[in-house]
Amino acid sequence: MSATGEFELIGRISAAVKVPQGTVGIGDDCAVIPQAEGLDTLVTTDLLVEDRHFLLDGIAAYDLGWKSAAVNISDIAAMGGRPESAFLSIALPSGLADREAGGERWMDAFMRGFGELCAKHGVALLGGDTSASPDKLFINVTVLGSCPHGSALQRSGASPGDLVCVTGPLGDSGAGLKLILEGAASDTDEKTLLSRHYRPEPRVAEGLALRQVPGVHAMMDISDGIASDLGHILDASGVGAAVDTAALPLSPELQAVCQARGWDAVELAVGGGEDYELLLTVAPSSLSAATEALGGKLFPIGVITAEPGLRWEGGKTDYKGFTHSL
Amino acid sequence: MSATGEFELIGRISAAVKVPQGTVGIGDDCAVIPQAEGLDTLVTTDLLVEDRHFLLDGIAAYDLGWKSAAVNISDIAAMGGRPESAFLSIALPSGLADREAGGERWMDAFMRGFGELCAKHGVALLGGDTSASPDKLFINVTVLGSCPHGSALQRSGASPGDLVCVTGPLGDSGAGLKLILEGAASDTDEKTLLSRHYRPEPRVAEGLALRQVPGVHAMMDISDGIASDLGHILDASGVGAAVDTAALPLSPELQAVCQARGWDAVELAVGGGEDYELLLTVAPSSLSAATEALGGKLFPIGVITAEPGLRWEGGKTDYKGFTHSL
Secondary structure, three states: OOOOOOOHHHHHHHHHOOOOOOOEOEOEOOEEEEOOOOEEEEEEEEEEEEOOOEOHHHOOHHHHHHHHHHHHHHHHHOOOOEEEEEEEEEEEEOOOOOOEEOOEEHHHHHHHHHHHHHHHOOOEEEEEEEEEEOOOOEEEEEEEEEEEOOOOOOHHHOOOOOEEEEOOOOOHHHHHHHHHHHOOOOOHHHHHHHHHHHOOOOOHHHHHHHHOOOOEEEEEEOOOOHHHHHHHHHHHHOOEEEEEHHHOOOOHHHHHHHHHHOOOHHHHHHHOOOOOOEEEEEOHHHHHHHHHHOOOOOEEEEEEEOOOEEEEEOOOOOOOOOOOOO | OOOOOOOHHHHHHHHHOOOOOOOEOEOEOOEEEEOOOOEEEEEEEEEEEEOOOEOHHHOOHHHHHHHHHHHHHHHHHOOOOEEEEEEEEEEEEOOOOOOEEOOEEHHHHHHHHHHHHHHHOOOEEEEEEEEEEOOOOEEEEEEEEEEEOOOOOOHHHOOOOOEEEEOOOOOHHHHHHHHHHHOOOOOHHHHHHHHHHHOOOOOHHHHHHHHOOOOEEEEEEOOOOHHHHHHHHHHHHOOEEEEEHHHOOOOHHHHHHHHHHOOOHHHHHHHOOOOOOEEEEEOHHHHHHHHHHOOOOOEEEEEEEOOOEEEEEOOOOOOOOOOOOO
């Protein structure tokens, strides 16, 4: 979700609309709507536009279905919620649904990818809308989830002294995209990176576990790269951070491919997007509990500071975020 | 929502996903998701595509915003729910947001129309997504609402002997569209019909009132015209109906314009879409209670029969539904 600018006007128009106390609107991974009996409903919606977010000939129908579900389920995970239901709207260019690839209709393969990722996380497809499209393919997915009232981990909770952590290796998806744009991947390591780009795994179990660790203060998912995404946590929390680039977790596959191709692995880890790992801040006294909750898979990469701004240590200092636009 | 065909595959894939008892998925106006403490959450989503559902130069930005909210809020009204929150995704062609009309940015006018209709019905915009579009304008809106557990009025509840009723005049919006396609409207009556097309009023208060009348068995909103929409109730309920075309409520404006232009008012009332009145079936013994609940504004137009099929009485017998496609 990123519509803050265009939606500002609504704030003035709808000032008269009363929402339940504790409601979170535009500006975090999900909206949070308090329900009766101690539950909050989480809602997220993401729009995927051909030639902006993906190239139709550059991604298999199955993978596009998978990814359309994954990016939304990841937003629920990013607040520590349990994803529950999905709503899919799709505008199909003429002839696309029935196009055959690998002996399967395009639309069937798309729905198979979408459905398998949903089923993996217990998410039921409960509705949607289809339309013909005069030109490009458009996909909009809404996912609903829930968490105990008041427990959603927002971006605004970071405190000076917190450790900045991630739940897994960074840069794999960005390297996968780079391989796609530069030509076909060849060896096993490169194919692993492609798969990380095409079929991201939303960290639902990790988010649920982290939400139950006292001392985890702020969380979001990494869609644009930590340079950009950590900036959102810092802005929302009114703090700064120092990140040690030498501490960034890098997969063996990323290191091997970067060595072979002369790429800067740290640059990909910092600025490559779409890893869909979780980015969080945790009080130092809770680090061991949080690490244990994830079976060891938690990687401290920096520290929150009272002084604003994002500082890189251990290497270059001018890393930039990634945007989804091609 | 109309995605039953393409989404069938999902039924097989997601058979393993357990949903709460009482959940209603694809195939009605909204999905219904039981919550704790006696409440059901209603969810609906609609996709509006330029050149399929609207012509960008044929509708003012304010009206398009209004209508995008209205068609979804009407789906909540159609089940007797209270609409509560909205999520707006919009993919904008280059330059559109800043295009000026009447001294206002296009996007500001769109958001004003969207926001004013939402505010009128107590709906808060809680999220969304924006993107550039390489070509056409795409809008997807999701609206959430609620109703007491098990009380949502579905399409499947109609019983033989029920009276078929509507909450207001039919055909105005269809006549408005006809005026747009045939050239500018001139007199006051014609402008009224245009306004009915551009700014439909979702029948939220009516839906809430009807849901509380025992004996109201099935309900939906009229988006494609009663010929088509009543067919959905009949299919879902496994019944038939006989409709008296002489009983269809026609506005004075529609009658005047049809007389002046030589149009068939009944044909517009039956097959013109987008009236967004409610279509319901009610036991004869409850008709007076239902009528009273609406302050008299309930119009019986036919009767549900055990024999399947839709029969027209009092005139032509071959009326067809309307499709949204231009």
